[in-house]
Amino acid sequence: MARITLDGLGHAYAPDPQTPEDWALKQLDFEFADGGAYALLGPSGCGKTTLLNIIPGLLTPSRGRVLFDGEDVAGRGPAERNIAQVFQFPVIYDTMTVRQNLAFPLRNRGVPAAEIAARVAEIADMTDLTEMLDRRASGLTADGKQKISLGRGLVRDDVNVIMFDEPLTVIDPHLKWLLRSKLKELHRRIDRTMIYVTHDQVEALTFADQVVLMKDGEVVQIGTPVDLFERPAHTFVGHFIGSPGMNLLPCAMDGGRAVVCGAPVEAENVTAVTANSGLELGVRPEFVRFADSGLPVRVTRVMETGRYRVVETATREGQTVKLLVSNEEPLPSEEAHLAFEPARTRIYENGWLAGGRAAS
């Protein structure tokens, strides 16, 4: 296993980058701890694939270094870096049996037969493939084949890191949740550094102990799923994580208090505010409720989700605020007031959580 350090890492595909936009990865400085379960999460084009190719040495970064346990691995390929990879689409040998497929990475390295048999049995058990070990891989369904790919990624016990590139893309939606929780369990049992690349927040939050959220070639926040939900470091995180995302409202400061649309609002980090422009108040729909007093709004739309309703309201200045309301709670007919949970209401300065960077 290895601790992987990214040191001043940047990459531009163009030979002579001039502007920040020319950099697919701008400046990455962080560490994947030994044995951790990480997700690289972000919208299309944020640089996930670029980083995924740099770590195993498939792509040479334009600047900076990748260190494995403190040692610069420049010039070494995936085999020398000792990395197992699981891709979006199953990479298996159709003509071989499931057993032969799982054994392949071990046979390739000359592992003794008895050891291979034991390891294959263990991995087949973990991936629910025991019953199918002697079947031809070609006869399996898409998710069965992807389980073989997962198994092949997990079968060696000497790899430094296992990297997953959107491995559930081909899986039927109703089986996705099964494989997602399976992967989490596998991480606990295998205890290896795992990096899981996805643009799907549910996959990232289910799998990872630490989520690395990226945007435009930069890391916006690294944290536990709870950190990202409870304390987004940037409005982008608030918006990207959660469904619906965080409400963001322009706000001003008046005598040490936050004011939104003329109404005073309590916020957790109000004392950390230093800017007097570019301020926004962020509060998730989960932490907003109807109240007798507070921010005046009117109800504009109600969306049924089955378990609760997402209610959309508009402030007098036309800003939208969403809240979750249980099916049992009556909705106000028109004019209403909103209260925000103070401990979970935060102020952002030019996108960044006020006081957040000093605190982290």
Ligand SMILES: Nc1ncnc2c1ncn2[C@@H]1O[C@H](COP(=O)(O)OP(=O)(O)OP(=O)(O)O)[C@@H](O)[C@H]1O
């Ligand atoms: N081979 C390439 N040549 C030039 N530009 C590239 C190349 N590959 C990626 N890019 C650019 O680099 C940036 C990051 O792309 P990357 O594929 O790493 O993002 P991503 O987060 O993996 O997106 P996706 O989820 O769509 O694959 C994008 O602006 C993309 O257009």
